[in-house]
Amino acid sequence: MELENNSNFNQIKLKETLQTQLSELEMLQSMFYNPGEIRVDDLVALKEITDFVNGDTAIIPPFLDITINLMIENTKFELCINLSHEYPEVEPDIYVRNHKMNRNQHAKVNKDLTDYIIQLERNEPCIFSAISWLQDNANNYIEPESETVPTKVEENEDLVRYWIYSHHIYSKSKRREILDLAHTLKITGFCMPGKPGIICIEGAAKDCNEWWQAIKSMNWKRIFCKISEECKEDKDLFLKFDNFEEKVFQNSSIKCNHMDMGELFKFLEDHKCGYVFKDLFGVEAKTSSSI
Incomplete structure (x- = not known):
């Protein structure tokens, strides 16, 4: 009986976190309504999450993947977001991509964004806060790349x-x-x-x-x-x-x-x-x- 109670509790808790995710997604869709601005990467997964929250199925749904395309000072930034079942009690998985940034710049902006998210209050949705941070700071990470001569891989490379x-x-x-x-x-x-x-x-x-x-x-x-x-x-x-x-x-x-x-x-x-x-x-x- 104790295992059954725990199972019921976990199902209730999971429905709560997934309902929070669906509500946040709805809010984001109301903000980014132009074509191509926001995309749910797997619409089948979204339906399975919705069905689970509504009690239409007891099958645990997959995670929610969202992509948001932001134009910041005429530069496109792609924000790739993966929400685990525990979000917002745990940090979201967010990764920023931009064709003008090299690998070091990508690493820097993503580390700083992660550090910012970690400092935010848990149990509260934070994707909009992450978007706002990126809008305020993104272009600080784009620097002109100096021309470099490609180096040849030496035959004795370890x-x-x-x-x-x-x-x-x-x-x-x-x-x-x-x-x-x-x-x-x-x-x-x-x-x-x-x-x-x-x-x-x-x-x-x-x-x-x-x-x-x-x-x-x-x-x-x-x-x-x-x-x-x-x-x-x-x-x-x-x-x-x-x-x-x-x-x-x-x-x-x-x-x-x-x-x-x-x-x-x-x-x-x-x-x-x-x-x-x-x-x-x-x-x-x-x-x-x-x-």
Whole structure:
């Protein structure tokens, strides 16, 4: 009976937070009503959230992803927002993009925006406050880039491989940035979204370090490099992946955000990386989905 009561309480609490999110979205849509200013990235997810709040379904809905396009002094800024079920009791996942900013400028503006959001009162919607902060400060981060001569990658460049562990990776904007930056820097590896989130990057040390500095500056609940490997022998044998891609190992549970660890282990084994599984998760690997 106690478990049932807790379950009922959690459902009631979840409905409250999701209702707050829907109310905030409605407010934002009334402010940004011009075509292209605001977009719900997944309309099916929005309907599932609405149905859950209205009591039409008991299936836990996915997270809400919103994109807001702001024109600030004739410059377009894209604000990518992911709201977990706990928002507004926890900070929203927000990432700013702008085509005029380089990677360092992106990292700086997103870190400062995250620091600002953390200081705000919790349990209160804060997306409008984040928008106001960006409108007041955005152009301070856009500076003319000095012309630089592209540097050639030296043949004796050190190679590294990083295994990165995140509490979760859900945000579509983060997942896109992880992929885009890896492709830009010609890094290989993979990203497994869900809970937990696992990322492997490998390549030239300076490129991997640049990628890692940019990605970890985003707003994360928890993310860290758990394993770092350096090439000490044949460089042709060190690299395990041909490109960088997102890999989803979905288990059979409906609406489950957890990945099938048996499939992940098989994927690692196929790329001769099965040895890292125990260090990543602290358990011996199994080839079934019962991990």
